[in-house]
Amino acid sequence: LAKxxxxxxLRNLNxxxxxxxxxxxxxxxxxxxxxxKLAHLDPDANCPASPYSKQHVIGSFKNSREVREFGKxxxxxxxxxxxxxxxxxxxxxxxxxxxxxxxxVLQTIRDKGIQKQFYYDNNLPxxxxxxxxxxxxxLKSIEAKETxxxxxxxxxxxxxxxxxxxxxxxTEDLNDLLDTPCITEELCNMDLEISVLVARSxxxxxxxxxxxxxxxxxxxCYPARISEEISKKATELAVKTAEAFGIIGILAVxxxxxAEGELIIxxxxxxxxxxxxxxxxxxxxxxxxxxxRAITGxxxxxxxxxxxxxxxxxxxxxxxxxxxxxxxLDKALEIPGVKVHDYGKAETRPFRxxxxxxxxxxxxxxxxxxxxxxxxxxxxxx
Amino acid sequence: LAKxxxxxxLRNLNxxxxxxxxxxxxxxxxxxxxxxKLAHLDPDANCPASPYSKQHVIGSFKNSREVREFGKxxxxxxxxxxxxxxxxxxxxxxxxxxxxxxxxVLQTIRDKGIQKQFYYDNNLPxxxxxxxxxxxxxLKSIEAKETxxxxxxxxxxxxxxxxxxxxxxxTEDLNDLLDTPCITEELCNMDLEISVLVARSxxxxxxxxxxxxxxxxxxxCYPARISEEISKKATELAVKTAEAFGIIGILAVxxxxxAEGELIIxxxxxxxxxxxxxxxxxxxxxxxxxxxRAITGxxxxxxxxxxxxxxxxxxxxxxxxxxxxxxxLDKALEIPGVKVHDYGKAETRPFRxxxxxxxxxxxxxxxxxxxxxxxxxxxxxx
Numbered sequence: 001l002a003k004x005x006x007x008x009x010l011r012n013l014n015x016x017x018x019x020x021x022x023x024x025x026x027x028x029x030x031x032x033x034x035x036x037k038l039a040h041l042d043p044d045a046n047c048p049a050s051p052y053s054k055q056h057v058i059g060s061f062k063n064s065r066e067v068r069e070f071g072k073x074x075x076x077x078x079x080x081x082x083x084x085x086x087x088x089x090x091x092x093x094x095x096x097x098x099x100x101x102x103x104x105v106l107q108t109i110r111d112k113g114i115q116k117q118f119y120y121d122n123n124l125p126x127x128x129x130x131x132x133x134x135x136x137x138x139l140k141s142i143e144a145k146e147t148x149x150x151x152x153x154x155x156x157x158x159x160x161x162x163x164x165x166x167x168x169x170x171t172e173d174l175n176d177l178l179d180t181p182c183i184t185e186e187l188c189n190m191d192l193e194i195s196v197l198v199a200r201s202x203x204x205x206x207x208x209x210x211x212x213x214x215x216x217x218x219x220x221c222y223p224a225r226i227s228e229e230i231s232k233k234a235t236e237l238a239v240k241t242a243e244a245f246g247i248i249g250i251l252a253v254x255x256x257x258x259a260e261g262e263l264i265i266x267x268x269x270x271x272x273x274x275x276x277x278x279x280x281x282x283x284x285x286x287x288x289x290x291x292x293r294a295i296t297g298x299x300x301x302x303x304x305x306x307x308x309x310x311x312x313x314x315x316x317x318x319x320x321x322x323x324x325x326x327x328x329l330d331k332a333l334e335i336p337g338v339k340v341h342d343y344g345k346a347e348t349r350p351f352r353x354x355x356x357x358x359x360x361x362x363x364x365x366x367x368x369x370x371x372x373x374x375x376x377x378x379x380x381x382x
Numbered sequence: 383l384a385k386x387x388x389x390x391x392l393r394n395l396n397x398x399x400x401x402x403x404x405x406x407x408x409x410x411x412x413x414x415x416x417x418x419k420l421a422h423l424d425p426d427a428n429c430p431a432s433p434y435s436k437q438h439v440i441g442s443f444k445n446s447r448e449v450r451e452f453g454k455x456x457x458x459x460x461x462x463x464x465x466x467x468x469x470x471x472x473x474x475x476x477x478x479x480x481x482x483x484x485x486x487v488l489q490t491i492r493d494k495g496i497q498k499q500f501y502y503d504n505n506l507p508x509x510x511x512x513x514x515x516x517x518x519x520x521l522k523s524i525e526a527k528e529t530x531x532x533x534x535x536x537x538x539x540x541x542x543x544x545x546x547x548x549x550x551x552x553t554e555d556l557n558d559l560l561d562t563p564c565i566t567e568e569l570c571n572m573d574l575e576i577s578v579l580v581a582r583s584x585x586x587x588x589x590x591x592x593x594x595x596x597x598x599x600x601x602x603c604y605p606a607r608i609s610e611e612i613s614k615k616a617t618e619l620a621v622k623t624a625e626a627f628g629i630i631g632i633l634a635v636x637x638x639x640x641a642e643g644e645l646i647i648x649x650x651x652x653x654x655x656x657x658x659x660x661x662x663x664x665x666x667x668x669x670x671x672x673x674x675r676a677i678t679g680x681x682x683x684x685x686x687x688x689x690x691x692x693x694x695x696x697x698x699x700x701x702x703x704x705x706x707x708x709x710x711l712d713k714a715l716e717i718p719g720v721k722v723h724d725y726g727k728a729e730t731r732p733f734r735x736x737x738x739x740x741x742x743x744x745x746x747x748x749x750x751x752x753x754x755x756x757x758x759x760x761x762x763x764x
Contacts, residue, residue: 009707009708010708010711010724011706011708011724011726025414028414029411029414029415032407032410032411032414032434033411033662033721033722033723033724034722034724035724035725035726035737037433051419051436052414052434054433280415281666284663284689284718284719284742293715298711298712298715299712299715299716301715301718301720302718302719304718306688306689306742307666307688324393325391326391326392326393329392329680330680330681333675333680333681333683334681336666336683336684336686337666337684338683339415340415340416341415342392342393342415342416342417343417344393344417355417360666360688
């Protein structure tokens with residue numbers, strides 16, 4: 001009988017998102033033309049998604065009871081963060097709510113130990129790793145010469161935006177070890193870091209965007225300045241990874257390109273990702289619109305590049321806390337192709353992500369020059 | 383002292399829009415990245431802008447008292463429709479509220495008689511015209527052979543989306559005359575209808591987009607398929623018109639290109655316009671973002687084309703009234719480059735504007751073919 005049940009109109013779907021940060025806000029923004037309005041569960045009454053939310057429930061996406069309450073009457077529940085009460089998602093899934101990405105994908109990805117093992121089990125290239133329960137267990141392994149410097153330590157859980165990562169090169173660096181369940185990895189001899197975004201819909205359709213080159217000042221280069229051959233290989237690897245997870249939604253696959261031309265998976269994120277902000281301006285279909293298409297079972301959109309771009313994060317300046325002021329906004333907006341995204345956070349703090357700027361230009365080197373200028377003129381202070 | 387007054391942060395500006403239809407909704411959408419949230423005055427509790435409004439005041443933008451109440455505490459008031467209580471806008475302007483477009487521009491444009499006279503007074507090319515108070519006065523002029531068929535009759539006020547216009551070719555057509563204060567114009571021997579959007583900021587900065595070619599099935603072709611010379615002439619005429627009005631905000635200048643290669647102004651709209659919907663997807667800066675930049679005194683954005691496009695209006699099908707259903711949405715979204723804009727109107731009625739579809743393609747002829755397909759597969763019914 002179920003298959004004869006009339007499909008709900010897209011505009012009448014009840015979609016809930018766990019988390020109401022900037023990714024939740026940009027999902028809402030992508031929903032406007034499609035007339036898809038999203039509900040959010042977020043503890044912060046003034047979270048970035050709140051002003052555009054269909055229903056903002058103030059509560060924790062890490063709390064099982066609150067996730068269950070929020071999700072049980074939705075048609076579809078999705079996330080903008082992987083650290084959520086997965087067990088509650090399994091419960092609402094059993095009630096018939098569609099949960100995308102699926103709870104098992106969240107469970108695999110949010111624990112870097114399980115995530116790494118998944119790559120090994122599925123013959124997906126990744127750096128060798130070891131598991132530890134604590135800093136002292138790791139120190140013992142170093143004393144016993146079972147683990148040798150240099151290495152990277154990553155906390156198994158709760159890592160985000162480069163937090164929960166230590167690069168240990170010298171014995172002095174050992175003072176900085178994280179005392180938490182963790183993995184260690186050999187340092188990768190890499191030439192370049194790239195990210196490939198993949199969308200996979202509830203109908204099994206798959207689309208990718210051109211690889212993104214991760215650079216550190218500014219943040220990225222889109223498309224990546226790599227050969228067509230490497231681009232093709234990276235895309236194939238990303239699709240293989242998405243298919244192995246069976247994910248429904250967006251998967252961001254971060255990879256290293258080694259000096260030997262090999263591609264190694266660093267880590268994945270099961271949601272729209274920082275490395276895809278620029279798809280809003282650059283791509284026929286943004287990662288945010290695509291996520292909505294994927295989880296609602298719509299056909300996936302074309303992902304061709306309309307214009308190349310780079311992206312700069314807007315981080316709260318050191319030494320400023322309190323009501324945020326965007327200093328130099330006029331000067332930044334004077335630069336052709338500059339698109340400022342203010343996430344609407346009332347308060348700034350040192351290093352808090354307050355927004356980002358996408359800079360489009362038919363010439364990517366010009367875009368990078370403009371980005372350097374944006375970094376000079378635009379500051380978030382108080 | 384005023385010039386030393388601290389500029390309000392963009393994110394703290396209190397901006398009100400008279401009207402909360404689809405143009406108001408798309409202005410709100412453009413405000414999301416800039417963290418500019420707009421208030422709206424609209425009589426319909428479920429108007430398209432309402433779900434994204436900072437403050438939706440349910441009231442009439444044609445009512446002086448309601449406009450004054452709505453506008454008096456705003457920093458800036460703008461419009462998405464020209465038929466508003468202009469006298470109230472003059473009053474709130476006197477209180478220090480910035481009103482863009484300026485009340486005198488609205489007054490000139492909303493009355494086609496005054497608008498036409500303005501073109502004559504400013505040496506802007508337009509078709510010769512006559513003024514009449516009523517159908518009977520016009521009929522007398524025809525009897526006296528002072529007015530000869532064929533001609534176009536346009537109501538002086540309240541014309542919108544082709545309403546309030548009659549093309550009178552035969553004596554039989556005279557039965558359809560509008561009985562209202564009106565103008566008549568000679569029929570223009572035109573090759574093509576084009577529209578040029580101009581933005582002029584409160585700082586006096588001016589930007590234009592490439593001319594748009596108005597076609598009727600689908601709706602437009604962007605950029606227009608005209609010579610560079612005509613394009614340049616049309617742009618110069620549009621800028622001259624915007625400067626003559628002194629408008630702050632977006633001005634859409636609709637023109638005829640005659641068989642002799644002359645450009646003739648048909649009419650203007652002092653706001654974001656139907657002929658600029660596609661700038662959302664096609665242009666580095668959309669008309670909606672530009673309108674916000676213009677009225678807030680920000681630098682105007684680059685208007686280069688990222689990818690050509692066409693646009694199809696989504697009109698309520700004949701024979702259907704009631705809860706709207708977008709039939710064939712899946713089939714439309716399968717077509718690469720199709721962007722559906724559902725204005726979120728709950729109820730459909732025959733010929734009601736329910737949304738539009740932009741179709742981008744590097745090859746404009748392909749875009750037009752896709753648009754024809756969209757028209758076949760996507761229908762708004764109930």
